[in-house]
Amino acid sequence: MNTGYRRLHLLVEGQTEEIVVNNVLEPHLRDRGWTVTQSIVATKRPASGASHKGGVSSWAKLERDIKLLLGNTDCTC
Incomplete structure (x- = not known):
């Protein structure tokens, strides 16, 4: 059995899914x-202020987040 480092990063749609990941x-x-x-x-990244999270509205927005995550090797997402 491989005892090396194993990491799983999940891109979730909203706070409910985040709770399932954290608690289960x-x-x-x-x-x-x-x-x-x-x-x-x-779901929204305004020039100023906090971004809005949750609710996938289009593939383009999801694709952007996936590409950002794939480029992040330190996994501090």
Whole structure:
């Protein structure tokens, strides 16, 4: 069995999915040697102020977040 570092990053749609990851998936997988992190899809990124999260409205927005995550090798998402 491979005992190397195992990491899973989940891109979730909203706060409900984030809760499931934090309360169900992460503890279960952590006990099996996984590091689990998640990001909520950003649905609006205004020039100033906080971004709005949750609710996928188009493939283009989801694709942008996926590409940003794939380019992030430090997994501090």
